[in-house]
Amino acid sequence: MTKIYQLEFGRKQTGVEDLNLEVEEGQIFGLVGPNGSGKTTTLKLLLGLVFPTSGTGEVLGFPIGHPAYKERIGFLPEGPYFYDHLNAVELLRFYGGLFGLGGKELDRRVQELLELVGMWDRRHIRVRNYSRGMLQRVGVAQALINDPDLIFLDEPTSGLDPLGAMQIREVITRIRDQGKTVFLCSHLLKEMEPLCDNIAILNRGRVVQSGTVDELLAGPQGMYMLRAHTVPQEVVESLRSFATEVRTWDSEIEATFADQKLAAQALEAVVEAGGTVRELSPYRRSLEEVFIDAVGGEAQ
Amino acid sequence: MKAIYRVARATFFEAWRRRFLNAILVFAVLIIGSSWSLAYLQPGAELTLLIDIGLGAIRFFGMLIAVFLGVRLIADEMEKRTVHTLLAKPVTRTQFLVGKLVGALATVWSNILLMGIAFYIVFALKAPQFRNMDPEKGPVVRMDFMYANIAKAIGLSFLEVGCIVAIAVMASTIFSWILAAIFSFFLYFVGQMADFFRVLAQNPDRVESAVQRTFFAILYAVLPHFEVFDVREAILKDQFLPWLTLGKIVATGVLYIVIATLIAWLAFKGREV
Amino acid sequence: MHRRREKLSTVAGVVALIVLVGLLQVSLRSTSYDRLVLGLNRPMPITKVVDFDPTAITGVVIGAILGGFREVAATMLWLKVDELWDSGRGTEFATLNLMRTVTLLDPHWIEPWRITAWHLAYNLYVETEDPHERAILLDKAVACLKEGISWNPDIYDLYFELGWTYFDKIKDYEEATKWLEACTQFEHPEYIERLIAHAYERLPEIDKALDWYDYCIKRNPGDHTAIGATTTIRERYLRAWRLAQQKRYDEALKELEYYLMVDPEDLIGLHFKADLYERMGQKRKAHDIWKMAGEMRALDDYARYRASLLAAELGLPAPPQPRALMETKKELAVPVPK
Numbered sequence: 001m002t003k004i005y006q007l008e009f010g011r012k013q014t015g016v017e018d019l020n021l022e023v024e025e026g027q028i029f030g031l032v033g034p035n036g037s038g039k040t041t042t043l044k045l046l047l048g049l050v051f052p053t054s055g056t057g058e059v060l061g062f063p064i065g066h067p068a069y070k071e072r073i074g075f076l077p078e079g080p081y082f083y084d085h086l087n088a089v090e091l092l093r094f095y096g097g098l099f100g101l102g103g104k105e106l107d108r109r110v111q112e113l114l115e116l117v118g119m120w121d122r123r124h125i126r127v128r129n130y131s132r133g134m135l136q137r138v139g140v141a142q143a144l145i146n147d148p149d150l151i152f153l154d155e156p157t158s159g160l161d162p163l164g165a166m167q168i169r170e171v172i173t174r175i176r177d178q179g180k181t182v183f184l185c186s187h188l189l190k191e192m193e194p195l196c197d198n199i200a201i202l203n204r205g206r207v208v209q210s211g212t213v214d215e216l217l218a219g220p221q222g223m224y225m226l227r228a229h230t231v232p233q234e235v236v237e238s239l240r241s242f243a244t245e246v247r248t249w250d251s252e253i254e255a256t257f258a259d260q261k262l263a264a265q266a267l268e269a270v271v272e273a274g275g276t277v278r279e280l281s282p283y284r285r286s287l288e289e290v291f292i293d294a295v296g297g298e299a300q
Numbered sequence: 301m302k303a304i305y306r307v308a309r310a311t312f313f314e315a316w317r318r319r320f321l322n323a324i325l326v327f328a329v330l331i332i333g334s335s336w337s338l339a340y341l342q343p344g345a346e347l348t349l350l351i352d353i354g355l356g357a358i359r360f361f362g363m364l365i366a367v368f369l370g371v372r373l374i375a376d377e378m379e380k381r382t383v384h385t386l387l388a389k390p391v392t393r394t395q396f397l398v399g400k401l402v403g404a405l406a407t408v409w410s411n412i413l414l415m416g417i418a419f420y421i422v423f424a425l426k427a428p429q430f431r432n433m434d435p436e437k438g439p440v441v442r443m444d445f446m447y448a449n450i451a452k453a454i455g456l457s458f459l460e461v462g463c464i465v466a467i468a469v470m471a472s473t474i475f476s477w478i479l480a481a482i483f484s485f486f487l488y489f490v491g492q493m494a495d496f497f498r499v500l501a502q503n504p505d506r507v508e509s510a511v512q513r514t515f516f517a518i519l520y521a522v523l524p525h526f527e528v529f530d531v532r533e534a535i536l537k538d539q540f541l542p543w544l545t546l547g548k549i550v551a552t553g554v555l556y557i558v559i560a561t562l563i564a565w566l567a568f569k570g571r572e573v
Numbered sequence: 574m575h576r577r578r579e580k581l582s583t584v585a586g587v588v589a590l591i592v593l594v595g596l597l598q599v600s601l602r603s604t605s606y607d608r609l610v611l612g613l614n615r616p617m618p619i620t621k622v623v624d625f626d627p628t629a630i631t632g633v634v635i636g637a638i639l640g641g642f643r644e645v646a647a648t649m650l651w652l653k654v655d656e657l658w659d660s661g662r663g664t665e666f667a668t669l670n671l672m673r674t675v676t677l678l679d680p681h682w683i684e685p686w687r688i689t690a691w692h693l694a695y696n697l698y699v700e701t702e703d704p705h706e707r708a709i710l711l712d713k714a715v716a717c718l719k720e721g722i723s724w725n726p727d728i729y730d731l732y733f734e735l736g737w738t739y740f741d742k743i744k745d746y747e748e749a750t751k752w753l754e755a756c757t758q759f760e761h762p763e764y765i766e767r768l769i770a771h772a773y774e775r776l777p778e779i780d781k782a783l784d785w786y787d788y789c790i791k792r793n794p795g796d797h798t799a800i801g802a803t804t805t806i807r808e809r810y811l812r813a814w815r816l817a818q819q820k821r822y823d824e825a826l827k828e829l830e831y832y833l834m835v836d837p838e839d840l841i842g843l844h845f846k847a848d849l850y851e852r853m854g855q856k857r858k859a860h861d862i863w864k865m866a867g868e869m870r871a872l873d874d875y876a877r878y879r880a881s882l883l884a885a886e887l888g889l890p891a892p893p894q895p896r897a898l899m900e901t902k903k904e905l906a907v908p909v910p911k
């Protein structure tokens with residue numbers, strides 16, 4: 001799918017280009033990428049808010065823009081805003097009404113969701129007087145009002161305090177565990193890494209890497225990593241002779257080795273020199289590394 | 301249908317919270333309420349002035365509310381991006397547009413209703429003293445049809461203002477809201493003078509150039525004819541306003557609203573938000 | 574698939590639009606026809622604005638912008654006129670313009686037409702000595718009233734104002750009777766008929782004057798003015814009038830002379846006598862009597878007018894001309910409804 005925005009005076013701006021994504025049911029799919037890489041554009045395309053310049057897509061088996069699948073999805077836009085004369089309860093009741101919900105059933109659901117996002121105590125405050133994080137919380141709640149099978153979240157934790165962010169992450173995992181699908185956009189890599197099942201990295205409108213998290217983060221086969229501290233300097237120097245890479249900061253060291261044998265040798269050396277071992281494990285890259293590798297120097 | 305109703309309802313309650321529009325309404329009701337005291341400014345024509353101020357205020361302020369509400373209707377949703385959450389729900393662009401419009405219509409109509417009631421009360425209280433059946437005491441003012449005609453005139457201002465809302469919404473789906481406001485005001489004022497262009501178009505002694513006359517004829521054809529909603533003459537002459545004619549005026553107004561909505565729909569259905 | 578449906582709906586929308594616009598034309602046509610038949614169309618003062626001065630046009634444009642508030646704006650401006658008037662600036666040109674604007678904004682409002690014409694024919698009239706300027710002012714007053722009548726042809730008020738201006742200020746009794754008679758087809762006060770009769774006596778048209786007086790008496794047997802007037806006319810002039818109708822001019826003259834001896838300055842008698850000579854073909858004699866009548870009364874413009882007509886015909890030196898009357902004697906812009 002390609003989306004090219006038409007700007008004034010005939011200038012053009014690429015939103016996404018030759019995008020080809022497939023998201024499986026029941027997983028958390030993460031779309032990551034630098035600012036302006038086309039994450040929001042992708043969501044808008046999938047929701048029929050903007051129209052593709054070329055290409056097609058399907059959501060839950062319906063062509064994009066089709067009214068039918070909207071019954072079964074939820075959406076939290078980037079920097080959400082709502083009718084600001086309403087309070088949280090009225091707002092959720094309004095959105096629930098659009099799905100034909102009502103009565104006690106809806107009341108129960110509204111309370112449940114507001115408790116879930118930690119807004120039940122503050123339910124009488126009007127949207128006009130919300131803080132950024134409160135908007136975000138209510139935004140998540142409204143995205144869940146219809147108990148959707150598929151939920152699109154654009155930077156769900158932005159503007160949230162650490163506790164709030166954790167709550168939202170818990171919510172996301174819980175939804176997945178209920179068998180629902182979550183489509184997540186973010187550039188908070190630390191957050192995405194433990195959360196997502198599948199990830200695609202977007203750069204300048206193109207997918208530059210994609211796959212399951214394990215696939216993406218797995219290092220070269222057989223490599224190990226050792227972390228330790230208070231290791232004497234001469235031991236560190238000796239490690240350098242057979243390690244693939246050694247990094248040090250303060251009293252910490254982190255070294256990678258080509259195979260299990262070399263790692264064991266290093267472990268022995270460190271223990272003998274009186275250093276404290278923190279971790280010895282098969283080598284796994286961080287998402288950040290993968291991201292920077294993929295986006296590389298060409299990142300804006 | 302449900303979606304349209306929900307959107308309309310939300311629009312209605314939101315619009316009623318706009319201070320600016322409320323201020324216009326309060327001001328209009330104040331003017332209408334005090335019209336009876338202003339009427340004495342025009343000795344010999346108190347009744348006429350009473351009617352002029354009342355109906356004039358309803359139409360004028362109704363128009364102001366209609367334009368300001370209409371042009372911001374879609375623009376606000378876009379600017380605050382509330383439209384994103386809404387269209388991601390089972391609400392089509394058509395339902396959204398129609399719902400917004402219906403909500404706006406309900407808002408201006410409830411405004412007109414309040415102004416209309418205010419005026420009708422003032423009129424019913426003050427008008428009887430101007431009734432005169434005795435030719436010795438001055439010109440005879442019978443008021444046989446006046447009460448009914450005033451009610452009919454207020455009814456027609458519902459339609460007129462409805463047309464303006466629809467036109468303002470239409471304009472705002474095509475232009476920016478500021479341009480749309482200018483466009484709507486322009487159309488309203490020039491639409492009031494539509495008849496003027498007919499006179500110019502059909503009067504070779506006034507306008508010599510045939511090209512100019514054609515231009516005026518085209519203007520007359522494309523301008524919305526807001527003058528059809530004006531039945532002041534019937535009120536002043538105290539003549540019966542036939543229901544059939546009223547029906548035709550209503551049909552014309554409804555057609556204007558439907559046409560403007562259709563154009564708005566055509567412009568909005570492919571709109572990216 | 575979905576996109577195809579979108580396109581299809583666009584086409585359907587455009588088709589529906591065309592159909593609806595067609596329907597609109599039908600309904601507009603029918604509505605305009607009804608409005609025309611019922612007389613619902615508002616007068617558009619702006620259509621008359623083309624030959625007016627810029628201030629007036631500004632007023633009308635503002636009026637149009639005010640839409641439904643046009644009449645209210647007129648009232649506000651009228652208050653301003655009042656204010657100017659009270660501050661002694663009533664005779665300024667600006668005041669006149671303002672008054673004119675008010676008549677344009679709300680042409681159905683009688684008061685401004687009446688006051689504007691009165692202002693021209695009476696107040697501004699005495700501000701100047703120049704007979705030509707005076708004539709222009711009277712002409713403007715007449716034009717103003719005629720335009721007012723064209724907006725308000727269904728009530729007596731402005732017909733009366735115009736008739737009265739002719740009667741009282743211009744002394745053109747022929748025009749006066751015409752416009753005053755026009756009043757009688759609408760609801761009007763009783764004094765109108767008496768005024769018509771007064772105008773006829775001065776022409777003189779004795780039997781028409783009598784007809785109107787008789788009508789007054791029949792309508793109200795207690796109408797003492799009318800009773801008194803008919804008695805005098807019958808006593809003094811009716812016989813002479815009848816004789817003149819039978820072309821027995823000499824006898825008629827004799828009849829008339831008798832009463833002129835009693836009251837040699839009687840206006841009706843003098844007019845009658847001059848008219849008789851004119852009908853007999855003795856134009857020189859008629860001229861002298863009209864001239865004398867004109868000199869006798871400062872306000873008898875009508876006599877001076879008739880004298881000047883004859884003077885022109887006979888090649889005599891022109892007497893001082895009642896210019897106002899001469900200049901206002903033009904084709905009527907508005908036909909008198911019958």
Ligand SMILES: Nc1ncnc2c1ncn2[C@@H]1O[C@H](COP(=O)(O)OP(=O)(O)OP(=O)(O)O)[C@@H](O)[C@H]1O
Pocket residue numbers: 005006007013014015016033034035036037038039040041042078187
């Ligand atoms: N309405 C629009 N009109 C024109 N260009 C747009 C529009 N929306 C987005 N773009 C452009 O499309 C590109 C992708 O923008 P998008 O908002 O999808 O990025 P993003 O990945 O969501 O970025 P962020 O992390 O900052 O939210 C950007 O270059 C942006 O300038």
Ligand SMILES: [Mg+2]
Pocket residue numbers: 039040041078154
């Ligand atoms: Mg974004």
